Amino acid sequence: MLQDKEVITLAVVDDHPMILEGVQRVFQPEQGVTVAGTFTNGNDFLGFLQQQQVQVALLDITLPDMSGVELCRKVKQLCPDTCVLAFTNHQERAVVMQMLQNGAGGYLLKNMGPEEFLQCVREAIQGQITFSAEVKQIMARPTPQDLKSIPPLTRREKQVLQLVAEGKTNPQMAEELSVSILTVETHRKNLMQKLEVKNAAALVKAALECRLL
Template identity: 55%
Template sequence: MLTKNTALAIVDDHPIVLEGLQRLLANVNGITITGCFTTGSAFISFLEENKVDVLLLDITLPDINGIELCKTIKEMSPATHVLALSNHSERSMILQMIQNGATGYLLKNISAEELIACIHEAMSGLITFSKAVREIMARPSVGELKSTPQLTKREKEILYLIAEGQTTPDIAQQLNLSPLTVETHRKNLIQKFQVRNVAALIKMASQQGLV
């Protein structure tokens, strides 16, 4: 449950969004709106002098990226619960916000009831997502599943030969390269595919249709 003195602030560069959120939350028991800001720097100045329990934070701001701003806010005030409220539905952005200390991520198509419920969850110490975000997190997009590292022509050749089971000396002789160069390419491939070993590299490359 929200306490009567839950101080909530909003950062969004669209005045109409600020006005709408203020009206929406003005009469909610337990919430006191302590400030509305159109820039990140204005909020930072406010936070230096004031306690903020919950912050509704847009990611696209005129002076600072909201993801970086979230990190700064958590460093200044670890107790502040930052809830991203954004139109950006990219899985990578959601993860970056959580990694930078956000308590939740909400899309702007959220209903009033769901918004209030998410604020309650945040104040209870839970990581909270709007329904649309939960669906995004549960099902990665087709593009993400099919995304493949950008490989050079040489890397593709070596990847194919590795998948064929050839050793570093074999590959070096066939491509007229030094074993050290082949080994460097092998390490680069493992790094690009973000895997730990050659077996995982071959499996990932096979799943993505590269071998």
């Protein structure tokens, strides 16, 4: 448990400079928190963690090189003791669950006030699962997607879905899976039919909501 005079070390990963600046303004050493580093992409942060550890990592969900969900998993593999908190505008209940399943210690929305922000970080460092107030409301009510049955996917469809989420093109997927481009296109078509979507972005969003990614 955090001692009264111990300063929490924190890092922020977000590709919006104003967010990075704002977090640094909120957290000051005299409040018991110091910002040890700010990063605009996941790979830079992972490189930093190989040299220096932090107690708390704030991750946005949408990053230039990988999703915050994927980054959370990698951070916990590299530094299991680092408490990862989502810090984002994404309000999908399924994304909250994905972060928790990947080891996050909480989920915070960017519209929260400074006092609540600081309180959530303190709760997290004490080992509690922490949510901002609006996230608590989201978690308390099921969405239509939560009540919808999840369509069964074949092993190959799951592989294609993961590659779509990684931004791979059809030729890249065909090469990686050692199948024809036509086969990849067929799997993508089947995935979009099963998840009732019309493009790749909607496919990834629906897959996250169904907890298929």
